[in-house]
Every structure is written in C-alpha cells, then in structure tokens.
Amino acid sequence: MIVDLPSTTTSAVNHALIDIRQRGGAVALGRVLTLVIITDDSVQVEQSIEAANEASKEHPCRVLVVARGLKRAGTRLDAQIRVGGDAGASDVLVLRLYGPLADHGDSVVVPLLLPDCPVVAWWPGLAPPIPAQDPIGRLAQRRITDAAAAPQPIKALESRRAAYADGDTDLAWSRLTPWRALLAAALDLPPHEDVEAVTVTGAADNPSADLLAGWLRSRLQVPVRRRTSPPGGGISSAVLERRCGPVELVRPDGKVGTLRQRGQPDRRMPLRRRPVRECLTEELRRLDPDEIYHAALQAVTEVNGRRGGAAKGVRSGESRGSP
Amino acid sequence: MNAPGRASDGWVNPLLDDRDKRLPRIAGPCGVIVFGVTGDLSRKKLMPAIYDLAARGLLPPGFALVGFARREWDNENFAELVHDAVREHARTPFREEIWARLSEGIRFVPGSFDDDGAFDKLTSVVSDLDQERGTGGNHAFYLSIPPAMFPVVLKQLARTGLATRDGDQWRRVVIEKPFGHDLRSARELNEIVSDVFSEESVFRIDHYLGKETVQNILALRFANQLYEPIWNSNYVDHVQITMAEDIGLAGRAGYYDGIGAARDVIQNHLLQLLALTAMEEPLCFSPESLRGEKIKVLSATKLVEPLDETTARGRYTAGWQGGTKVIGVLEEPGFQDSTTETFAAVTLNVDTRRWAGVPFFLRTGKRLGRRVTEVAVIFKRAPHLPFEKTMTTELGQNALVIGIQPDEGVTIRFGSKVPGTAMEVRDVTMDFRYGTAFTESSPEAYERLLLDVLLGAPSLFPVNAEVELSWAILDPVLEHWAKQDRPEPYAAGTWGPSGADRMIAGAGRAWRRP
Numbered sequence: 001m002i003v004d005l006p007s008t009t010t011s012a013v014n015h016a017l018i019d020i021r022q023r024g025g026a027v028a029l030g031r032v033l034t035l036v037i038i039t040d041d042s043v044q045v046e047q048s049i050e051a052a053n054e055a056s057k058e059h060p061c062r063v064l065v066v067a068r069g070l071k072r073a074g075t076r077l078d079a080q081i082r083v084g085g086d087a088g089a090s091d092v093l094v095l096r097l098y099g100p101l102a103d104h105g106d107s108v109v110v111p112l113l114l115p116d117c118p119v120v121a122w123w124p125g126l127a128p129p130i131p132a133q134d135p136i137g138r139l140a141q142r143r144i145t146d147a148a149a150a151p152q153p154i155k156a157l158e159s160r161r162a163a164y165a166d167g168d169t170d171l172a173w174s175r176l177t178p179w180r181a182l183l184a185a186a187l188d189l190p191p192h193e194d195v196e197a198v199t200v201t202g203a204a205d206n207p208s209a210d211l212l213a214g215w216l217r218s219r220l221q222v223p224v225r226r227r228t229s230p231p232g233g234g235i236s237s238a239v240l241e242r243r244c245g246p247v248e249l250v251r252p253d254g255k256v257g258t259l260r261q262r263g264q265p266d267r268r269m270p271l272r273r274r275p276v277r278e279c280l281t282e283e284l285r286r287l288d289p290d291e292i293y294h295a296a297l298q299a300v301t302e303v304n305g306r307r308g309g310a311a312k313g314v315r316s317g318e319s320r321g322s323p
Numbered sequence: 324m325n326a327p328g329r330a331s332d333g334w335v336n337p338l339l340d341d342r343d344k345r346l347p348r349i350a351g352p353c354g355v356i357v358f359g360v361t362g363d364l365s366r367k368k369l370m371p372a373i374y375d376l377a378a379r380g381l382l383p384p385g386f387a388l389v390g391f392a393r394r395e396w397d398n399e400n401f402a403e404l405v406h407d408a409v410r411e412h413a414r415t416p417f418r419e420e421i422w423a424r425l426s427e428g429i430r431f432v433p434g435s436f437d438d439d440g441a442f443d444k445l446t447s448v449v450s451d452l453d454q455e456r457g458t459g460g461n462h463a464f465y466l467s468i469p470p471a472m473f474p475v476v477l478k479q480l481a482r483t484g485l486a487t488r489d490g491d492q493w494r495r496v497v498i499e500k501p502f503g504h505d506l507r508s509a510r511e512l513n514e515i516v517s518d519v520f521s522e523e524s525v526f527r528i529d530h531y532l533g534k535e536t537v538q539n540i541l542a543l544r545f546a547n548q549l550y551e552p553i554w555n556s557n558y559v560d561h562v563q564i565t566m567a568e569d570i571g572l573a574g575r576a577g578y579y580d581g582i583g584a585a586r587d588v589i590q591n592h593l594l595q596l597l598a599l600t601a602m603e604e605p606l607c608f609s610p611e612s613l614r615g616e617k618i619k620v621l622s623a624t625k626l627v628e629p630l631d632e633t634t635a636r637g638r639y640t641a642g643w644q645g646g647t648k649v650i651g652v653l654e655e656p657g658f659q660d661s662t663t664e665t666f667a668a669v670t671l672n673v674d675t676r677r678w679a680g681v682p683f684f685l686r687t688g689k690r691l692g693r694r695v696t697e698v699a700v701i702f703k704r705a706p707h708l709p710f711e712k713t714m715t716t717e718l719g720q721n722a723l724v725i726g727i728q729p730d731e732g733v734t735i736r737f738g739s740k741v742p743g744t745a746m747e748v749r750d751v752t753m754d755f756r757y758g759t760a761f762t763e764s765s766p767e768a769y770e771r772l773l774l775d776v777l778l779g780a781p782s783l784f785p786v787n788a789e790v791e792l793s794w795a796i797l798d799p800v801l802e803h804w805a806k807q808d809r810p811e812p813y814a815a816g817t818w819g820p821s822g823a824d825r826m827i828a829g830a831g832r833a834w835r836r837p
Contacts, residue, residue, distance in 0.1 A: 178380050181346050181349050182349065184338035185350075189459070216338075270380070
C-alpha cells in the first residue's frame with residue numbers, strides 16, 4: 001500500500017502511520033532498527049529503497065528515505081508511506097525536502113525514529129565530509145558510506161580515514177569480504193609459513209583494492225605493494241609471498257577467481273563483484289564499531305606504490321553529482 | 324577440535340581475528356561422498372544445500388562431490404541429477420557461474436554396496452580428486468541410506484582405507500536418523516560405526532538443531548535477564564512440546580511401518596528440544612559444555628507413570644484435511660496392518676530442583692490440524708487476582724511460545740484490559756519474528772549443519788551418549804505399547820486421538836491449540 005502525503009508535517013506522517021496500523025493490522029511491529037537513507041532526489045531513491053527492502057528481509061526495519069530536493073524552492077515536506085507488498089519486510093517512508101528544509105533533514109528524521117531501536121544512516125551517493133558529525137550521522141550508531149560512489153573514490157577513502165569515528169563503515173569494505181575470507185582460508189592450509197611480502201593489483205580508482213592492501217598490511221606487518229590494472233575491473237589479484245612460494249588469488253574477468261599455491265592444483269571458484277543489497281545486508285548484521293576496518297583504513301597510507309597515497313589534507317571535495 | 328585460525332602446530336592465522344565478525348568461515352579443501360544419492364532427502368535437501376553453500380561462497384575452492392549408487396550412470400548423468408535437484412529445490416537463485424564451478428568437481432561411481440570393485444574404483448576416484456581438485460585428503464562420507472546398510476558400507480570404507488586419514492587430514496562420517504530403534508540397537512549401531520570412525524569423526528544429523536530458532540532458545544534463555552529468573556517450577560506450570568505434521572505417510576509407509584511416531588520424532592527432535600528448554604546454563608558455548616548440560620538434563624528426565632494414563636497413541640483414519648479428502652493410514656500403499664502409531668504423546672518429569680513437579684508433555688503426529696512445531700512454556704496463574712471474578716473470566720495462563728516451524732519466532736501470551744468502560748481482562752498475544760521472509764541470507768538447517776561438518780564444528784550434533792539416553796527414556800513406553808492392542812483411531816485433520824486429551828486432562832491441564 002502506498003499513501004502520499006503532499007506538503008505535510010512529521011506529526012501528520014506519524015498520525016497516518018498509526019492510522020494505517022489500526023485500519024490494516026500490524027504494521028511497523030517487530031522492527032529491529034531504523035535505516036535512514038540520505039540521498040538526492042534522483043533515480044538513486046528507488047535504487048536505494050530496493051536494496052533496503054532486500055536487506056529488510058533479514059533485518060526487519062523502518063526505512064526513512066531523506067531525499068533532498070531543490071534548495072531554491074519554498075520550504076516544503078512531501079511524504080510517502082509504503083507498507084506491505086510495496087516495502088519488503090519493512091515500512092518505508094520517503095521524505096522529500098525542499099527549500100531551506102533540505103539542510104535540516106535531522107529535524108524530520110527525529111520524530112520518525114523507532115523508539116529504542118538502533119539507527120543506521122546510509123549515504124548511497126555523496127557522503128558528508130565527517131559522517132559522525134553530520135546532523136543525521138550524529139543520530140546513528142552506524143554510518144554507512146560508499147567511497148566507490150564518489151566522483152573521486154580514492155580521495156573519498158582518504159577523507160574517510162581522516163574523519164573516522166567508531167561506527168563508521170564503507171561499502172568498499174563490505175565488497176571485500178569474499179576476498180578476505182578466501183585469503184584467510186588459504187593461509188589456514190599447511191605449510192604454515194610467514195608471509196614476507198604482498199602485492200595487490202586493482203583498478204587505480206578502486207577503493208576496495210586500497211582497503212585490501214591496507215588490511216593485509218595491518219594484519220601481516222610486511223611490505224605491501226599496490227599495483228594498478230585497467231580501470232573498471234575492480235580488484236584483479238592479491239599475491240602473498242612466502243618462502244615456499246606465493247599464494248595467489250587472481251580474478252582477471254571480475255567473475256571467476258583462481259587460487260594458486262605451489263604443490264597444489266589450481267582451484268577456481270565464483271568470485272563476482274557483490275551487489276549493493278548484499279553489502280548492505282552484511283552491514284546491518286552488526287552495529288558495533290568495526291575495529292578491523294579501522295585498522296585497515298589507517299594502514300592504507302603504509303601501502304607502497306599507491307597513487308595519491310601520500311596526499312595529505314584532502315579537501316572534503318565530494319560535492320558534485322554522483323558518477 | 325582446534326579453535327578457529329589455530330593449527331595443531333600452534334601456528335596462528337594472522338588474517339583471522341575474533342573481532343572480525345564479517346569474515347565467514349570457509350571450509351578447508353575437502354570433498355563429500357554421498358551414498359544413497361537418488362533418495363528424496365539427498366535430492367531435496369542435501370544437493371540444494373551444497374549449491375546454496377557454494378552460492379554463498381562458503382565451500383572451499385576445488386570442492387568435490389562424489390555420488391555412489393547402483394545406477395548405470397557416468398559423471399554427466401549424475402551431474403544432471405544434481406543440476407535438476409538444485410534447480411528445483413535450492414533456496415538461492417540459480418547462477419550459471421556457480422553451477423559451472425561446482426559441476427567441475429562432480430563425480431559418480433556406479434556399483435552396489437557389496438561390490439569390492441566399485442569401492443576400489445571409489446578409492447581411486449577420491450585420490451584422483453586429491454590430485455586434480457586439491458581436496459587434500461579431507462573427505463566426509465554422507466550415509467543417506469537405511470541403517471541396515473551401514474555395516475556393509477562401513478566395512479568397505481575400512482577395507483579400502485577410505486576411512487583412514489594421514490597426518491593433518493580428516494575423514495568424517497555423517498549419519499541420519501533413525502539412530503537405531505531402541506537402546507540395544509542404538510548401541511549395536513554405534514559399535515559398528517565406532518569400529519571404523521572415532522566418536523569425534525561421527526556427525527549425527529538432527530536437522531532441527533540446525534534451525535535458527537532452536538539455537539535462539541539458548542540466546543533467549545541465557546542472554547536475557549527477563550526470562551531465566553522465572554524459568555523454573557516456581558513460575559512454570561508445565562511445558563508442551565509439539566511437532567505436528569499435516570502430511571500423511573504417502574511414499575514413506577514402507578519405512579514408517581514398524582517405526583512409528585515416537586521413534587521417528589520424540590526420540591530425537593522432541594527430546595533435543597526438551598533438553599535445550601530445560602537444561603542448566605552451560606559454562607560457555609563450547610561443544611563440550613553444551614553437550615555436558617544436555618546429557619545432564621536428559622539423565623534427569625523420566626517418564627511419568629502409570630504409562631496407561633500418561634501416554635497416548637493413535638492412528639489417523641480417512642477424513643478431510645485442509646479442504647482435501649485424504650485416506651487413512653491403513654489404506655496407504657505399503658502399510659501393513661501393524662500396530663505402528665502415527666500419533667504419540669508422552670508425559671515426562673525432569674527430576675531436578677529447577678523442574679520438580681513441572682510436567683513436560685510431548686506430542687507428535689501425522690495428518691494433524693496443521694503443520695507446526697513449537698515449544699510452549701505455560702506459566703502458573705498469578706497467586707492473587709485483585710479483580711472481581713467476573714473481570715478475569717477470559718484470562719488464561721501466561722505463556723511463552725517458541726515457534727520452530729514453519730513460522731519461526733517467539734510469542735508471548737498475557738492478559739490485557741479490553742477497551743471499554745468495564746474492567747475486563749483477556750488473553751492477548753505479542754509476536755516477534757526475526758526475518759519474516761526467508762531469503763538468501765537465512766540459511767536452511769541442512770546448509771548450516773553441512774558446513775559445520777566440513778568445518779569440524781560439532782556443537783549442533785548430538786553425541787552418542789545423548790542418543791542412548793533418549794532411547795533409555797523412551798524404551799519403557801515402546802515396550803508398554805508393544806504389549807497393547809492397536810492404537811486409537813483419530814480422524815485426519817484433527818489434533819489427535821481422544822486418549823491424548825484424556826492423558827493431559829488427567830494431569831489437570833489441557834493442550835494448547837498450536
């Protein structure tokens with residue numbers, strides 16, 4: 001069911017929610033968190049809602065979409081309530097903010113948060129320079145950004161590092177999980193020799209490749225080199241050098257990975273790039289600070305051969321449209 | 324078992340960290356050899372679970388699946404069977420690239436269980452896989468076959484050396500219920516298995532224990548302050564554990580004849596649920612602690628006598644069930660006119676300080692009102708009600724119900740004021756359902772259990788001691804029933820024979836309608 005409430009207020013929205021619940025039965029019950037999606041009023045709204053609905057099947061939640069419309073318009077709030085079949089296992093409130101109100105999304109979010117439940121903020125496109133100090137970010141236990149969606153992903157990652165606060169996380173990190181799991185599992189096999197050096201190869205503008213290098217650096221404390229491959233291909237390989245020969249995880253085509261180890265047959269496995277909904281579902285699974293991410297993010301600067309790795313004092317220059 | 328990331332030589336994997344909760348545990352290199360691949364269970368549960376694990380990236384690169392059956396098939400024929408089973412029953416969407424990788428590791432060995440040549444062939448296929456696919460000598464043998472076949476298959480595994488491991492390798496055997504049909508046969512079966520595999524290499528699958536809600540019983544009880552203080556005979560009146568099926572025997576009549584509801588369900592699923600509901604808090608969540616507590620509570624569990632009054636059994640007759648006319652059990656093809664029951668109920672006491680005087684009623688049956696499995700903890704009435712009697716006529720006992728299938732979740736029943744000017748209190752319910760819709764992210768029990776087998780994580784598998792204790796609890800009932808006439812009839816689509824109602828009424832309680 002979809003209910004449109006043009007030019008409205010949050011108390012009218014709350015009234016409408018209670019009304020829908022009383023007329024239509026149990027809506028918005030048994031929710032485990034509130035997910036706030038902050039985006040521009042564009043195609044991104046529907047794409048993000050779709051991903052959130054998918055994630056809500058594992059984590060029943062209320063989804064608040066704060067869509068910032070034209071700032072030059074008059075102050076106005078348009079709301080839309082979606083429940084039931086139109087909203088996965090969640091109830092979705094799309095809030096379109098116009099005029100000066102567009103800068104005060106938090107005032108619209110506060111009355112609509114579920115009592116006592118954790119709040120997660122997600123910026124699918126452009127993120128604020130310091131997520132933890134953003135007015136909506138301050139309301140959230142967990143703040144999800146996506147460096148890959150920024151016009152300059154590597155700079156965006158650099159700014160995440162500078163602005164990190166507990167509870168921050170980035171989809172560039174969740175995209176890595178299958179790679180990390182495979183590398184960790186590969187090291188589990190004998191011979192248990194120390195890794196002496198690491199090379200990570202990936203597209204120059206791929207923040208996940210940087211984070212993978214940073215993670216390996218923070219865990220192994222050995223020299224880590226970052227090499228670049230043609231743009232658009234994501235991560236193409238990770239090589240861990242050991243005395244007995246390297247452990248290589250190679251993905252030339254973005255779909256199938258091959259694990260090579262000396263004395264073992266090549267092993268192939270599906271290793272596609274993860275869709276956003278999968279990453280988001282993983283993000284919602286835990287709401288405490290991700291210390292491993294923090295360490296990986298900090299260690300990115302210690303990676304050799306990283307383009308722009310030494311760049312300091314990056315401007316919070318993420319204000320242009322999404323790529 | 325080694326802690327995650329810690330090898331037997333004391334080496335610690337630097338890439339693993341307990342704080343890294345995102346990282347899924349991927350099984351090490353290994354293969355699964357399935358006996359009885361053409362069976363229902365294998366096609367509907369096992370093969371799809373293997374695919375779903377692959378789709379979630381939890382199978383090791385180079386994973387191998389070997390089928391063994393008496394069919395004139397080659398690898399392609401078998402791969403086709405797996406493909407069709409996956410297409411039809413897998414939970415996650417079918418993706419060609421995942422199937423392509425999985426099918427590279429599929430092999431088939433034709434032959435019967437007494438054919439030495441076939442097992443020699445199997446041995447060479449397995450060692451070829453170690454070379455070609457890098458399965459590293461780690462193999463799980465899944466015996467999806469009747470227990471009568473165990474001795475011959477296990478003997479073959481021992482003869483060909485398939486059951487023996489070198490150094491760091493592992494060989495594990497997975498067996499399905501029934502684990503025997505009484506205490507004696509369970510012991511015999513265990514001896515046969517333990518001749519070839521050591522106890523820590525034996526994984527007994529009780530798929531109930533792989534369900535999220537069953538594991539959630541432990542979280543609900545031991546992670547909260549709210550429930551544990553009242554989880555005892557001071558506050559709990561009685562406990563009802565129900566597993567009701569709406570289906571009949573169709574197709575399984577041959578297997579079911581002579582087994583019956585008590586052996587099929589109470590001995591394993593319901594007694595495991597009782598153990599998790601009634602056990603004391605384990606010191607920690609290690610497999611040893613959990614099993615230790617389960618064994619303790621099962622040792623304290625006794626039948627309430629006289630059995631004539633505290634047990635009930637029945638058999639469904641023709642009737643209307645859920646809008647369909649269905650036949651009675653005696654008309655099911657393959658079912659002989661035996662005394663096998665399709666409904667069984669028993670009354671148990673747990674002789675501990677916590678549970679003294681709290682009866683546990685267990686019931687299970689086929690062709691009952693609807694398909695449901697639940698644990699209902701029914702609380703005592705408030706000792707004093709400061710209301711007029713007329714105000715609380717509709718107030719029952721508080722209850723906490725843990726739904727296990729098909730609707731997984733927790734329901735609490737309590738009294739609430741009926742809106743209006745009069746003070747009137749009636750029962751209402753409050754529900755919590757985690758993950759109402761089942762998606763890619765909410766795994767099937769078989770997936771979880773199979774992955775645990777490959778990882779060597781034994782927490783969710785009952786040990787032999789639990790199996791034997793369960794039989795020791797149930798054996799007197801089975802003997803008692805064997806001396807009796809036929810089970811009482813009940814119409815299909817109802818909640819069982821009137822004997823079940825008499826049984827619980829005798830204890831001053833009533834069944835809840837699940």
